[in-house]
Amino acid sequence: MTLNQLQYFYHAATLEHFNQAAEKANVSEPTLSRSISTLEDELGLILFEKKGRNVQLTKAGAVFLEHVTRILDEVNRTELKMHQLATNSGRIDIAYVAPLARTFIPKMIRSFLHEDGNRHVIFNFHQGNTAGNVDGLKRGSYDLIFGSKAENAPEIEFVPILKQEMVVILPANHELCDAPDEKITSALFGLYPVLSYDHTSGLGKYTKNFFLSHDIHPEFICESPDENGIASLVAEGFGIALVADVEAIHRDDIVIRHLIPEETFSHTVYMGYVRSQYQLPALKHLIRFIIENCTTDQ
Template sequence: MTLNQLLYFQTVAKHQHFHKAAEELNISQPSLSRSIATLEEELGIMLFERQGRNVRLTKYGRIFLEHAERILKDVDMATLQMKQLTGDEGHVDIAYVFPLAGHYIPHMVRRFLSQEKNRKVTFSFHQLHTSALIEGLKNEKFDVVFGSYVENEPGIQFVPIIHQEMVIIAPEGHPLTESPLVRLQDLEDYPVIGYDRTSGLGKYTNRLYEIYGMKPNIICESPDEYAISALVEENFGVALVADVETIHERNVEIIKVKDQEIAHTVYMGYLKNHYMIPAVKNFIKFIQKEGTRL
């Protein structure tokens, strides 16, 4: 059974006449008759019965017509959606780490959509840790992701977009705020709230501690700056975090690390040598051009 046979059957059922149906389909009447006969033979049932020059659907033909019309309607809808995806509409599935949810992602997507050629594009948004972002990207659940760089992923193109300064946050009136020179190593003197060790920033900060030969007293781990700064605000400890908007909304002291330039880079990632619809390609180009300026 082919889609052409379903279309031929539907057209004959509409006109109740083989000659008129053949004219609409722009095929010969014998070809149309053979196609319907083959379909009936395959189904093992008569779909039409003749009435003079006309034909009419049998009881079973009417049942089959319901299925055929539903199938053809689904095909039309699928074809329309594919044309939309390859035109100026399209859909982009993006996923990103939590610190980008407050400003960067909403702002950049809105700027992208503000361009006339992109105004019909739609987006799906997902917030996850970097490991889940990479897994979803490789499984084609996401088109573009934003998070930490991950080694040994040759199939993924990583593009640096943001360099986040790392700062220490402490409760108001904490002794660290009184020192004119705060070093990263000073964290060892206090309880530390860390990032979840499985997250990109968790792995990054733990590598920093190893590089500087530190063994901070990490009393708990939290998923993002919102949760970490809440604990710091309530004087559970201090923390080394990315300088993002969230920490500025808390009653915490933000302390720059002196004489040690520490920054975390956020990357955009997408699959190499992988087919992309125009909307995804255009969004990637937009971020490469505009996303690093924010």
């Protein structure tokens, strides 16, 4: 049973005329007749019976038409979907770290969808830490990831897209809130309890490397996956923290201080995708859009 046989049968069944069906299918009438005869032999059933110059479905033919109609409808939907994927539609799975969820990802995707030709693209959003997102990208679960740059992942292209200054956050009543700038140095993280990012996250590793490079060994009180959790604990006086300067920490119950200029540093956020993996046109468009609008020098 072939797709051509099903299409010939459908035309003959709906037009009730072999010659008209042949014209509709753009084949000769003998070719269509032989195809349907072969189909009847394969099924072991008679699908049509003569009615003057026309043909009429048998009871078996009517049942077969119901199934063939569903099959051809699905084929048409599949063809349409593949055409959409080949142009500027389709589904894109992206994964990102929590600090990007509140502002960066929604605004970036909304800007992309507002551009001509992109409005039919569908997104699936996934939030996780860098390690999990990288694993998902390698497995093919995600098309694009956003977060820290992973080590030992040569198959992934990491493109720097955003710089976040690292700042100190303090409870609103902390004694360092009004301290002179020269007092806000890396040394203070050895003097007060410290709240940190999850040690498995990109920012967790990044901040810990900062402390190690300054020979500082903080008293870590607890870990949190993102700035929302860290800021809330800092506000309640659990300790101080070194975090990325994102929207979540701008609140009335904590104070943001910048490290002295010679210690000021920033964290780079990357977009990552598998170099050798086939990319749908919609994904190519998104990557190009981000590179043109969001990339930054490291």
